[in-house]
Amino acid sequence: MTLSTPADPKAEKAVGSRPAWAGAGKVGVMLVNLGTPDGTDFKPMWRYLREFLSDPRVIELNKAIWYPILYGLVLTTRPKKSGANYARIWNREQNESPLRTYTRAQGEKLAEALHDLPDVIVDWAMRYGNPSTASVAQTLVDKGCDRILSFPLYPQYSATTTATANDQLFRALMKMRRAPAIRSVPPYYAEPVYIDALARSIERHLATLDFEPEVVVTSYHGIPKPYSDKGDPYQAHCLETTRLLREKLGWSENRLITTFQSRFGAQEWLQPYTDKTVEKLASDGVKSIAIVNPGFSVDCIETLDEIGREAAETFHHAGGKNFAHIPCLNDSAEGMAVIEAMVRRELSGWA
Numbered sequence: 001m002t003l004s005t006p007a008d009p010k011a012e013k014a015v016g017s018r019p020a021w022a023g024a025g026k027v028g029v030m031l032v033n034l035g036t037p038d039g040t041d042f043k044p045m046w047r048y049l050r051e052f053l054s055d056p057r058v059i060e061l062n063k064a065i066w067y068p069i070l071y072g073l074v075l076t077t078r079p080k081k082s083g084a085n086y087a088r089i090w091n092r093e094q095n096e097s098p099l100r101t102y103t104r105a106q107g108e109k110l111a112e113a114l115h116d117l118p119d120v121i122v123d124w125a126m127r128y129g130n131p132s133t134a135s136v137a138q139t140l141v142d143k144g145c146d147r148i149l150s151f152p153l154y155p156q157y158s159a160t161t162t163a164t165a166n167d168q169l170f171r172a173l174m175k176m177r178r179a180p181a182i183r184s185v186p187p188y189y190a191e192p193v194y195i196d197a198l199a200r201s202i203e204r205h206l207a208t209l210d211f212e213p214e215v216v217v218t219s220y221h222g223i224p225k226p227y228s229d230k231g232d233p234y235q236a237h238c239l240e241t242t243r244l245l246r247e248k249l250g251w252s253e254n255r256l257i258t259t260f261q262s263r264f265g266a267q268e269w270l271q272p273y274t275d276k277t278v279e280k281l282a283s284d285g286v287k288s289i290a291i292v293n294p295g296f297s298v299d300c301i302e303t304l305d306e307i308g309r310e311a312a313e314t315f316h317h318a319g320g321k322n323f324a325h326i327p328c329l330n331d332s333a334e335g336m337a338v339i340e341a342m343v344r345r346e347l348s349g350w351a
């Protein structure tokens with residue numbers, strides 16, 4: 001197994017008894033994450049937010065209503081505000097956001113882990129921004145992949161994340177004469193390997209603290225409530241992850257609770273809200289809490305800044321004393337065990 005590098009011109013060479021014109025018979029594995037800006041200045045932030053917030057899977061409003069708001073209000077103010085938040089968490093060494101750094105690391109480690117599968121090529125892509133889904137799909141095809149396993153890195157399904165990642169891949173295929181066969185890794189919110197990884201990661205991080213949290217909050221990215229009411233199963237997936245995690249940890253319902261963060265816009269989103277809950281816990285006299293983000297495969301602006309900084313400030317201002325943010329699974333051994341197990345299972349019959 002190799003990590004994808006720029007296209008090999010010999011990719012169409014005969015493999016075994018297969019004639020060159022039949023294709024090289026390689027299998028691509030493409031990790032797909034949400035996406036991230038290329039920089040924190042106004043222009044890259046504007047480009048990223050425009051692509052993201054023009055996606056009808058994300059904003060379901062009629063374009064005639066949404067676009068004047070998007071171009072007239074959101075894209076004139078948010079790039080500066082969000083850019084300042086990204087600047088706080090930016091990976092200056094590699095000049096990129098943590099989401100991209102961690103996703104790349106996951107790709108590299110997965111490639112190493114699959115060394116026993118010589119016909120598999122691993123790469124990673126973004127739904128919005130770079131490296132784009134279309135460019136990575138094309139690179140894999142150019143290297144001889146006639147099959148691609150796409151892995152949207154979202155444990156819990158939502159049309160706003162998983163479905164749009166799949167849409168984007170098929171959109172890229174629409175421009176190919178010789179399109180590869182596609183498989184997509186299903187949501188893994190209840191997979192034992194994922195629940196075990198979360199439990200072990202939480203226990204490992206709690207053991208490093210000099211306090212014991214009275215409450216541990218599982219905080220998931222929210223979605224607008226109407227999306228859920230219309231049938232998006234995301235909320236049910238999140239609640240099931242927390243229930244299984246609670247069972248695995250042997251904790252009570254009061255010790256491990258569920259909240260939803262990252263509200264955007266005026267409509268109601270899934271409740272209870274993380275910020276309001278954190279404030280209430282502190283004002284109810286809870287002194288020590290920890291927050292974990294099981295719905296994020298890697299740490300990013302929403303976990304490092306919104307939870308690691310903002311939620312911590314909210315808790316302290318409301319009278320709380322000890323606050324801990326538990327990192328995402330990222331490219332940890334536990335996190336890679338989840339990705340590898342899902343990929344190996346879904347490659348069945350292909351590699």
Ligand SMILES: C=CC1=C(C)c2cc3[nH]c(cc4nc(cc5[nH]c(cc1n2)c(C)c5CCC(=O)O)C(CCC(=O)O)=C4C)c(C)c3C=C
Binds near residue numbers: 036058158295
């Ligand atoms: C209506 C808007 C949004 C919906 C719906 C939404 C759903 C959703 N998002 C994630 C995961 C991530 N979102 C991230 C950033 C982010 N999300 C929105 C808006 C919606 N998300 C915005 C505008 C942004 C950009 C940051 C900002 O300006 O506030 C990220 C982090 C990206 C990074 O670069 O670090 C992730 C990851 C999920 C899982 C989800 C629905 C289930």
Ligand SMILES: [Fe+2]
Binds near residue numbers: 221262
């Ligand atoms: Fe989001």
Ligand SMILES: [Fe+2]
Binds near residue numbers: 262301302306
């Ligand atoms: Fe946010």
